[in-house]
Amino acid sequence: MSDFTFLxxxxxxxxxxxxxxxxxxxxxxxxxxxxxxxxxxIGKVDYLASLSIDAVWLxxxxxxxxxxxxxxxxxxxxxxxxxxTLEEFDELVEKLHARGIRLFVDIVPNHSSxxxxxxxxxxxSPKGSRERARYIFxxxxxxxxxxxxxxxxxxxxxxxxxxxxDGQWYMHLFTKEQPDFDWSNREVHEEFLQTLKFWxxxxxxxxxxxxxxxxxxxxxxxxxxxxxxxxxxxxDGTDPLFDRDEVHEIYREWRQLFNRYDPPRVAxxxxxxxxxxxxxxxxxxxxxxxxxxxxxxxQWDADAFRGxxxxxxxxxxxxxxxxxxxxxxxxxxxxxxxxxxxxxxxxVTFDAENHxxxxxxxxxxxxxxxxxxxxxxxxxxxxxxxGSSYLYQGEELGLPDVTxxxxxxxxxxxxxxxxxxxxxxxxxxxxxxxxxxGPSFGFGPGGSxxxxxxxxxxxxxxxxxxKAGSTLELYRAALAIRRKLIQGEKLSWLPSTxxxxxxxxxxxxxxxxxxxxxxxxxxxxEVMLASSDVSGGKVPANSTVWLKLS
Ligand code: GLC
Ligand code: CA
Numbered sequence: 243m244s245d246f247t248f249l250x251x252x253x254x255x256x257x258x259x260x261x262x263x264x265x266x267x268x269x270x271x272x273x274x275x276x277x278x279x280x281x282x283x284i285g286k287v288d289y290l291a292s293l294s295i296d297a298v299w300l301x302x303x304x305x306x307x308x309x310x311x312x313x314x315x316x317x318x319x320x321x322x323x324x325x326x327t328l329e330e331f332d333e334l335v336e337k338l339h340a341r342g343i344r345l346f347v348d349i350v351p352n353h354s355s356x357x358x359x360x361x362x363x364x365x366x367s368p369k370g371s372r373e374r375a376r377y378i379f380x381x382x383x384x385x386x387x388x389x390x391x392x393x394x395x396x397x398x399x400x401x402x403x404x405x406x407x408d409g410q411w412y413m414h415l416f417t418k419e420q421p422d423f424d425w426s427n428r429e430v431h432e433e434f435l436q437t438l439k440f441w442x443x444x445x446x447x448x449x450x451x452x453x454x455x456x457x458x459x460x461x462x463x464x465x466x467x468x469x470x471x472x473x474x475x476x477x478d479g480t481d482p483l484f485d486r487d488e489v490h491e492i493y494r495e496w497r498q499l500f501n502r503y504d505p506p507r508v509a510x511x512x513x514x515x516x517x518x519x520x521x522x523x524x525x526x527x528x529x530x531x532x533x534x535x536x537x538x539x540x541q542w543d544a545d546a547f548r549g550x551x552x553x554x555x556x557x558x559x560x561x562x563x564x565x566x567x568x569x570x571x572x573x574x575x576x577x578x579x580x581x582x583x584x585x586x587x588x589x590v591t592f593d594a595e596n597h598x599x600x601x602x603x604x605x606x607x608x609x610x611x612x613x614x615x616x617x618x619x620x621x622x623x624x625x626x627x628x629g630s631s632y633l634y635q636g637e638e639l640g641l642p643d644v645t646x647x648x649x650x651x652x653x654x655x656x657x658x659x660x661x662x663x664x665x666x667x668x669x670x671x672x673x674x675x676x677x678x679x680g681p682s683f684g685f686g687p688g689g690s691x692x693x694x695x696x697x698x699x700x701x702x703x704x705x706x707x708x709k710a711g712s713t714l715e716l717y718r719a720a721l722a723i724r725r726k727l728i729q730g731e732k733l734s735w736l737p738s739t740x741x742x743x744x745x746x747x748x749x750x751x752x753x754x755x756x757x758x759x760x761x762x763x764x765x766x767x768e769v770m771l772a773s774s775d776v777s778g779g780k781v782p783a784n785s786t787v788w789l790k791l792s
Contacts, residue, residue, distance in 0.1 A: 253505040256448065256531065257564040258728050259296035259630045260721060261346060265572045266303045266325055267312065268673040269635055271686025278673065280326030282686065284334050289703070291341040293638065294721035298338060299346035299450050301572055303331075307357050309419030310655050311572070311671065313348075313452060314355035318437040328444075335445040344447035346510070351434050352453040353420040361421050369410055376430055377421045378413035379406075380464065387411075392464035398659040402467070415456060415483070417655045425457045425492065438499055442507050454511035454523060454532075455485040457492060471594075477516040485515040493528035500530075510566060517553060524563035533632070534566050537624070538574050539591045542581045542616050542784075544743050544757040548735075551627060555733060558629060564731060565629035569620055570637045575599070576670045578617035579643040582608045599665040603645040614640050615784040618716060618773035619755055622786035623743070625724050626753035628731035633717075636674050639701045640713035643669040644694075651693050668692055675702040719771055723788070727751050738765070742781075746791065755786040767791050 270282030280303065290298060302312035305322045312322075321331055338345055354361055360376050367373035369381075380391040380403075387409050394402035396415055403411040404418040413422050423430045438449065459465065465482040467474070479487035493511075500507035511523035511532040523532035534557075536550040558565040569577040575593070583606075586593045593599055598606065617640060624631050647668050652658070657666035673691065675698040677684030683698050699705070706712035730748040738744040741758035744765060751770065756762050761780040767789030769776055774785040781787055 255296065255344070255505065256508045256630060258628065258731065259344070260294075260625070260724070261297045261299050261630060261632045262290065262293065262295040263299045263301065263571060263632060263634045265301045265311075265635060265671055267691065268671050268685075270674070270676065271682070271688065271690075274686045274688030275324070276682070276686070276689045276691045277324050278685070279324070280321065280330040280334055284330065284337055287334075287337045287341060287343075290338070290343060293718060294725055295343060295633070297344035297346055297447065299448075299632070300348065302348045302350060305357075306355055307419060308653070309355065309417050311653070311667075313350055314353070314357075314417065314420045315350050316355040316357040317359075318349075318354075318434075319440045332444060339445065345445070346448040346450050347441055347446050348452060349434070349437065349449045350452040351423065351425075352456045353414060353416060353422045356419045356421055364412075365406060369408065374410075375427055376424060378424050378459075378461065379410045380413070382409065382411050393466045393468065394464070395468050395470070396659070397470050398656045399661075399663065400659065415453075417659065422459075423457070425459070426461075431492065431495065435495070435499055438496060438507075442499070442503055446507070447505075448508040448510070451509055451511050451529060453513075454493075454529065455489065455513040455515050456483065458486045458489040459483055460486065472514065472516065475516065477519065479519070485513065485519055487522075490522055490525070490528050493523070493525075496529070497527055517557065521557045521561040521563070524558065524561045526562055531563055531566055531630070533568055535568060537567060537569055537620070538571075538580075539594060541585055541592060542620070542757060544741050544755070547623070547755075547757070548743055551733075555628065565627070566632060567624045567627055567629060568632045568634075569617070569624055570634040570670065571632065572634065572671055573667050574670065575645075575665065576617075576634075576637065576641055576643040577620060578613045578637070578640055579608060579610070579645065580613075581616040581620065582610070582613040593665075596663065596665045599645070600663060603665075606645060610642050612784060613642060614713070615774060615782075618713060619757075619784050619786040621717070622720055622771070622773050622788065623753055623755045625720050626745070626747065626786075626788060628733050628747070634670070636670075638714050638717040639675070639703065639706060641674075641698075641701050644672045644692075645669050646695070647672070647693060653692065672698075675699065677704045678702040716771075716773060720788075723771055736765075750791045752789050752791055753786060754781060754789060756781045756783060759783045765789060 267278045269278040270286050271278045272281035303325045305316040306312045363373040381387050383389040390403035396402040405411050414420050460482040475481050475484050509529040511529045513523045520532045534554045540546045554565045583593050583598050652666045652668050654666045654668045656664045673685040675683035678699040682690035706714035732748050734746045736744040742756050744754040746752045761782050764781050770788045772787040774782045
């Protein structure tokens with residue numbers, strides 16, 4: 243029952259799927275303009291199939307002015323001409339499906355780009371017009387309306403209101419090029435239902451929902467906010483800006499649309515909410531799944547991982563959904579680097595306040611060999627967990643983050659708008675090295691839109707392909723074995739010593755991780771796969787091994 247065919251054919255295919263995230267502008271560039279494109283991805287479908295992944299998630303490829311890496315969408319139903327065409331998109335869907343790989347696209351419903359036709363119309367239309375009512379326009383305070391309508395910061399700093407020529411202001415939780423929609427307006431609902439239908443009809447299997455917790459807002463009185471840390475977000479569904487209970491009405495409506503397809507379309511929420519609020523997004527009457535980012539903020543520590551795993555399996559159980567697991571994505575420092583960044587606040591989070599990044603990114607002197615060991619061990623542990631795992635392009639190469647991109651080559655508004663107070667996310671968005679030489683290490687025949695460091699050569703696909711012991715081959719082996727092993731969604735902990743975790747899955751196999759810096763005894767069982775060499779009968783420091791139990 244548990245084999246590949248079963249997972250593919252059923253409406254439940256997503257429950258334990260492995261989803262590989264592609265950041266299209268940085269994956270593969272066919273025409274050599276330095277920007278990744280759909281043709282580039284089409285050319286790598288064999289590579290994707292060689293990974294034994296179940297689905298690909300494409301970060302935004304829509305027309306965009308790139309004020310926020312494409313998360314400023316100018317047209318939700320088209321492809322950026324720099325990236326490709328709708329015909330090429332159809333070709334990609336077909337080629338992926340032919341190889342048994344499903345496709346997720348990214349939906350950004352909280353805000354559009356300021357270049358979106360609706361926002362352009364709003365700018366041309368008068369105060370109080372139907373066109374302005376699709377966004378959040380308000381008069382300013384002060385004698386002549388010269389002060390913003392409320393004291394509101396934006397995520398990337400500084401302010402969350404921008405003034406337009408006739409004197410009104412519009413709200414934006416992110417950059418000023420990303421005006422927030424007003425979801426109390428029925429037209430906005432209809433528009434997004436059309437968009438979801440458009441992509442579903444084109445064969446898209448699932449959707450990743452950007453900032454899913456922000457759509458519904460209480461605007462009376464206008465919200466005041468100076469920080470976006472989770473600590474200041476109300477945890478009971480009444481926060482004026484985030485995670486309001488009413489947001490789920492939207493997703494119940496979306497679910498009705500998803501269920502009209504066979505198999506039903508699926509969705510995963512990006513919702514940075516208090517963990518106990520996450521299950522609501524993962525409800526099967528709603529989006530169905532939600533990202534669990536707890537491993538992203540966790541230290542490399544057995545107890546911390548155990549807590550995250552137990553909590554999230556319990557959350558998933560509550561809703562009948564399955565848990566998700568993420569070690570890297572386009573917003574965070576790649577885990578091969580992150581896992582050796584010194585502990586942040588209270589030794590719990592890795593660097594939530596960006597303290598290390600801001601002060602030490604250029605002189606950090608991190609132990610990257612240890613980082614890679616930990617990253618591989620963390621990934622094997624993750625892939626052994628019940629639920630679905632999200633991988634980020636390049637992690638299968640063991641890529642560290644590029645922490646020394648010169649400021650004048652950076653693109654991330656989070657860096658510019660905060661004047662370097664927050665980290666730049668560009669370090670995980672540097673185009674992939676496919677070859678160890680060439681103008682952009684095989685990314686394309688031309689250059690690369692973000693500078694690639696010379697050490698990228700050592701991580702190239704061509705260097706690792708077919709090479710025993712390479713990170714790429716470890717991922718391939720793990721994903722192929724996983725597909726055969728995965729049965730039910732039960733996990734049982736087995737007793738193990740301090741600093742280690744050992745758990746069993748149905749079908750008599752187990753995963754053992756040594757989080758410590760010293761080797762420990764290899765548990766009984768037949769070794770199926772290990773993140774480092776266990777031939778000496780020991781599990782080396784910072785390693786995971788999968789064992790068949792006798
Ligand atoms: C999400 C995306 C991030 C983007 C933000 C605004 O958090 O992952 O990249 O900047 O939303 O759309
Ligand atoms: Ca290109």
